[in-house]
Amino acid sequence: MTKLFYRESKDFAIVGNGEVDKNLNKSSGIHKLEKKLKREQRALARKLENKKKRGEKSATEGGRTRAKNVLRVQKLHQRLANMRNAYRAYIVSMLVKTKPAYITIEDLNVKGMMKNRHWSHAMANQGFYDFTLKLFNACKKVGIELRQVSRFYPSSKLCANCGHKKTKLSLSERVYHCEVCRIERDRDLNAAMNLQQAKEYIVLT
Ligand SMILES: [Zn+2]
Numbered sequence: 622m623t624k625l626f627y628r629e630s631k632d633f634a635i636v637g638n639g640e641v642d643k644n645l646n647k648s649s650g651i652h653k654l655e656k657k658l659k660r661e662q663r664a665l666a667r668k669l670e671n672k673k674k675r676g677e678k679s680a681t682e683g684g685r686t687r688a689k690n691v692l693r694v695q696k697l698h699q700r701l702a703n704m705r706n707a708y709r710a711y712i713v714s715m716l717v718k719t720k721p722a723y724i725t726i727e728d729l730n731v732k733g734m735m736k737n738r739h740w741s742h743a744m745a746n747q748g749f750y751d752f753t754l755k756l757f758n759a760c761k762k763v764g765i766e767l768r769q770v771s772r773f774y775p776s777s778k779l780c781a782n783c784g785h786k787k788t789k790l791s792l793s794e795r796v797y798h799c800e801v802c803r804i805e806r807d808r809d810l811n812a813a814m815n816l817q818q819a820k821e822y823i824v825l826t
Contacts (some may be wrong), residue, residue, distance in 0.1 A: 652706050658697040665690045709752045717759045725816045726753065727776060745749040760826045767820040774815075780804065781814035 636744040668687050716724060760767040770776070783802040790797075797804075797811040806814075 775811040
């Protein structure tokens with residue numbers, strides 16, 4: 622029986638059968654575009670700053686170069702949005718193609734995460750709601766059980782090997798070290814394995 626389990630993470634990691642599938646991680650095209658966007662945004666900020674220094678009144682009206690700069694930033698935003706959307710569709714199709722018996726997702730408290738500045742950017746980028754919706758539709762169509770575990774299930778803090786539960790785990794700890802059985806695992810992999818083993822869930826499909 623093929624099992625697949627999914628966990629939302631900063632890199633949109635999909636974990637199947639205990640291994641991180643590199644092909645399903647964030648595509649290089651998106652990475653490149655994000656870098657390009659940052660460069661353009663920095664250039665634009667610099668131009669505005671210089672303009673202020675020169676004591677020019679409005680920061681928005683300006684020369685042709687800056688107008689072009691603004692246009693490039695807007696276009697990049699649009700291209701990124703399109704790419705991310707296509708990427709989500711691709712991930713879903715890859716997940717469904719393997720015909721797993723079930724797929725487990727976490728009911729992430731997106732609202733709560735948005736308050737945390739560290740997470741808000743990543744979450745907004747990934748369009749988690751859109752992803753869940755796409756996944757739901759695909760699972761329904763093909764007849765795959767889509768499971769959702771409660772957001773209070775401690776998927777990150779539990780040790781997938783021995784069941785020990787950590788009292789504290791900071792976001793910066795990317796590797797899970799178990800104080801009891803001494804196992805070391807990638808944080809997301811550990812959490813995904815916990816999701817796979819979860820006994821309490823609701824079936825969405
Ligand atoms: Zn352990």
